[in-house]
Amino acid sequence: MIGQSNCYYFLQPMLVDTRRGGGVTGYEEGETEDGIEYYRLRSFSITANGVNNLGDSLKTRRSRSINSVTSSTSCSSTRESRLLSSTSQLSGIEAEEEADGERVTTYKVGMLGASEVGKTALTAQFTTSDYICAYDASLDDEYGQKNVSVMLDGQETELEIIDHPAAEMSVETFCSTYNPDVYVVVYSVVDRRSLKVAEETLLYLWKSDYMVNHGVILVGNKVDLERKREVPSMVGRRLANSCGCKFIETSSGLAHHVDELLVGILAQIKLNPQRSRDQATRRRRSKHRRRILKHLLGFKRKTKSCENLFVL
Ligand SMILES: Nc1nc2c(ncn2[C@@H]2O[C@H](COP(=O)(O)OP(=O)(O)OP(=O)(O)O)[C@@H](O)[C@H]2O)c(=O)[nH]1
Numbered sequence: 001m002i003g004q005s006n007c008y009y010f011l012q013p014m015l016v017d018t019r020r021g022g023g024v025t026g027y028e029e030g031e032t033e034d035g036i037e038y039y040r041l042r043s044f045s046i047t048a049n050g051v052n053n054l055g056d057s058l059k060t061r062r063s064r065s066i067n068s069v070t071s072s073t074s075c076s077s078t079r080e081s082r083l084l085s086s087t088s089q090l091s092g093i094e095a096e097e098e099a100d101g102e103r104v105t106t107y108k109v110g111m112l113g114a115s116e117v118g119k120t121a122l123t124a125q126f127t128t129s130d131y132i133c134a135y136d137a138s139l140d141d142e143y144g145q146k147n148v149s150v151m152l153d154g155q156e157t158e159l160e161i162i163d164h165p166a167a168e169m170s171v172e173t174f175c176s177t178y179n180p181d182v183y184v185v186v187y188s189v190v191d192r193r194s195l196k197v198a199e200e201t202l203l204y205l206w207k208s209d210y211m212v213n214h215g216v217i218l219v220g221n222k223v224d225l226e227r228k229r230e231v232p233s234m235v236g237r238r239l240a241n242s243c244g245c246k247f248i249e250t251s252s253g254l255a256h257h258v259d260e261l262l263v264g265i266l267a268q269i270k271l272n273p274q275r276s277r278d279q280a281t282r283r284r285r286s287k288h289r290r291r292i293l294k295h296l297l298g299f300k301r302k303t304k305s306c307e308n309l310f311v312l
């Protein structure tokens with residue numbers, strides 16, 4: 001773990017090109033010839049004021065094949081570190097071999113939602129604290145699976161973000177193929193039809209019992225386009241409340257609330273075991289079903305807030 005090893009140290013700060021997670025002079029994410037993989041670790045804490053971004057660092061690990069034959073006593077050049085500048089964030093490159101027995105759990109995050117709502121733009125911004133311009137046309141090619149390593153409360157977790165173009169795969173196929181640990185259902189606040197798609201997706205998740213054991217977060221993206229807004233916040237919030245899922249509005253264009261969403265995703269995953277226990281012991285499922293049906297049939301009801309992503 002970072003901070004626990006005597007074998008890594010910081011070098012002089014240096015300026016880097018902070019765009020798109022690359023451009024780090026000397027050290028870049030990826031694997032070197034000698035089988036050492038550099039990866040970006042994003043660190044956060046949750047405070048009373050919300051999510052605190054503690055910056056990104058580069059960490060090393062031996063590639064799996066080499067790790068299996070590497071002596072645990074080697075503590076040498078792979079453990080050097082250097083500090084970087086970043087846009088108003090502490091950002092460093094830290095290199096540290098994975099301690100023996102240190103396990104990083106990987107969870108799957110399913111990005112769902114209509115075409116053009118910003119799933120790929122959000123996914124790209126998840127990977128770095130540096131600002132990624134969502135309007136960059138080259139992001140169009142960057143769908144698929146992206147891994148994001150997150151340090152929260154001293155614990156490192158890897159999130160595998162699964163993002164496919166909406167036109168490429170149905171929700172049913174997506175869910176059965178990947179079986180994500182958490183579902184992020186995105187709509188665009190400037191596209192009323194995308195809310196309808198989100199509503200249908202939530203209905204499917206509920207009907208198929210995915211909501212029983214999995215966190216679901218409804219995301220209204222593109223709030224930077226306030227003047228063109230077609231979906232008021234209240235409508236998204238009400239839908240989320242009715243379905244018993246979480247709700248947040250974001251702008252990947254401005255990197256607004258994207259960190260909050262990322263940390264919220266992690267929090268919801270960590271709450272999954274508690275979610276299952278609650279469901280089993282309280283037997284609230286039939287009540288839950290009635291609640292969603294009421295919403296879908298147009299009944300109005302007042303429910304608790306859905307905007308705290310860090311609780312069940
Ligand atoms: N104004 C604004 N535009 C955004 C935002 N997020 C994404 N976009 C733009 O919306 C368009 C679609 O974004 P994508 O991320 O490709 O959408 P997607 O949901 O992945 O779409 P599919 O892959 O077709 O399912 C792109 O032109 C982005 O630049 C945002 O927060 N604000």
Ligand SMILES: [Mg+2]
Nearest residue numbers: 120143164165
């Ligand atoms: Mg996409």
